Amino acid sequence: MIEILFYILSTITLGSAALTVLSKNPIHSALWLVVSFFSLAGHYILLNSQFLGMVHIMVYSGAIMILMLFTIMLMNLNISHEVSKPFITKLVATVAFCLIGILMLSIVMRGAQTYDLQYATSGQDFQSAHVLGKILLNEYVMPFEMVAVLLLLAMIGAVLISKKDKTEKGA
Amino acid sequence: MDKTIIIDKAVIIIVVFAVTMLMAMYATLAERKIAAWIQDRLGPNRAGKGGILQPLADGLKLFAKEEYEPNTPNKFLFKFGPFLAMTLALMTSAVIPWGDKFHLFGRDIILQAADLNVGVLYILAVLSVGVYGIMIGAWASNNKYSLMSGIRAASQMISYEIAMGLSLIALLLMTQTLSMREIALQQSGMNWNVFYQPIGFLIFLICSFAETNRAPFDLAECEQELIGGFHTEYSSMKMGFYLFAEYANLFISSTIIAVLFFGAYNYPGMSWVVENWGVNIGNVIGIFALFVKICFFIFVYMWVRWTLPRFRYDQLMNLGWKTLIPLALLNLVVTAIVILLIK
Structure with a gap:
């Protein structure tokens, strides 16, 4: 049963990943990538790691890909523009x-x-959120905090870059 | 044993699906009736007694309308958009505990399609991908007004998801579990979470308004000012699917509020009823109590819609980013400190 599910999921993952690369339309590429991410979450759940699967959907399919779609839709990418x-x-x-x-x-x-x-x-x-939280905040607290600082830096950097134009105009 | 579980779950899923559809159908009538009541009108009263058949008439009308398709190169995505919106609206109902254990045919049946131990995260995950239905439909319409509206809706939903997630984290700090069923069980009696997390509840409620794209945050639609919205190009039943998905979302989010903050199926004196009248009767009353709470929140949604004017888009963003997120963070920190002190 699980083996069959694994093969179905793998086919979807690899197929949609290939279509991501092969699609001519950037939006279709992005949507295939979303499908690929979803099937990856399915793999996590098959490995009995529900927490990781849900977070994967939330972060990758939910947040990152939507922002990516935003940019692609607003930039109006075409083959002629490329x-x-x-x-x-x-x-x-x-x-x-x-x-x-x-x-x-x-x-x-x-x-x-x-x-x-x-x-x-x-x-x-050891897949549950309880144990995962304990491990992250006890044994791996240093890398965890480092990643947090890195994310904060990226955020501040993004704000700084997007603000640059304003100060130049003012000066 | 395996087979009976599958049959149980299939029955629960089908019943939940049917009930969601029925509630969504009659929510459209309730909306118009409540609007009429607030504006001192009569509302729809021609189809059936007191307009009771109005939703059926509306559905029939939508089916009979001409199917118009814009000249878009993305025919498949154009059809896929409403379908996705509807699917994602219904998916959340999988982890909702509709009632406690029933004792039927010599075994316990739990009224929940799936008791995930990450149920709350599942809801957040489905909410976060809920934007795709609108965005894909808007983009595939090949109409710049639809696209702008879709992007407006998406950025609104993404912004309010953050505050919503933060208010939920404060709640989860108290419940110590991610399972919807355990959260429901913890609130037995009058031990409802809303008494411990009033600010969290308020933030969650406001964010739910934004997530379901309803007034005062219905900038995704704005019938009067902004040319229809993401469904400008849609007609017939595809349009109906978008509208229906909105009402299904309304029902589901009212349910989530009732389960997370208002004690789910618990009611005062439940343990007494279970002891004296048996588990099954206690549970039937519990389900009834849950639906009373759900109907109350559906009413609150409609009440707000017909009372408050629409926000301007910059006001909406300011409220989300500059008020709700800091407030939710503060709520989170205060909750964490209090829990630490009590322990």
Whole structure:
């Protein structure tokens, strides 16, 4: 049963991801990406990680993709508007992406063995929000706070960049 | 055992679907009746006794209307928009506890389609993707007024989601659980959350108005000033789906308010009734109590709609970002400090 669901979900994920890349219309791309994110949330739920699945829908499908759709809709992107990039830029982008892909793959391959499942063996439901919160705020409090500071920085940076025009006009 | 659970859940899902549809249908009549009452008119009273058949007549009219499609390159997305709006409006009902345990045919039946242990998060997740129905429909209409209206609606919903989430976090600090069923169980008797979280409730209520795109925040539509809104290009039953989804949303969000803040199916003296008259009777009264609360909140929605004038868009954004979010944050911090001190 779960195996069948997994194959269906994987087909949707990979198919919609491929369509994201292949679609000519940027809005269709964005919508396929939303479908892909939804099926990823399905994968989380199949792995019995409901909390992560819900947060994934909320953050990726709900917030990030809507903002992305906003920008695409307002920018009115068309093929005719698109600036054709030189060959060397395309090549460099492809190579850089492949390198990132290899890096991520190697991290996953190496990390697979070192996952510490002491919460699973101690009999606690280590997927629940309770245990997740305790782990984040006890053992991983430093990285957690770092991520918080990073997000704050990104927000302040965005505000600063969007405010720049005003001060120039005033000066 | 497995089969009976599947049958139970299927029956619950179908009944909840039917009830939601029925409530949404009669909410349209109630809206017009209440509007008439507030404006000292009679309201619809021709179809059936006191206008009781008016929703059926309206539905029939929508079916019979000419189906017009704009010249858009996105025919599929144009049809998909109303469909998505309706689906997302109905999806939230899955985690709502409609009643406590029933004892029928020698086993316990819980009146809830799915008791997720992240039920509250599920509701927030469905709400956050609820924008897609409007946005896709608006964009696929190939009409700039529709698009602007869709973007207006989406930015409004995103802005108010933040304050809504923050007010819910303060509530969750108290309940210590994300499961809707446990939240409902904790409020037995008169132990309702609204007495502990009055500010949180107020913020949640205001945000619900914005999330359902209803007056005084109905800038997504603005029939009079801003050319229809996101459904300008829609006609016939597709238009009907958008309107119907709004009323389904109204019913569901009233239910969520009643469950989270007003004690769900609990009523004073429930434990006494359960002890003396049996579990089933106690629960039937509980469901009745829940529907009384839901109807009250539907009435509040309509009462506000026909009392308050519409906000201007900048006022709407100022209220969301500069008043509700700081207030919700303050509420959250105060709640956290109080809980820490009590413990």
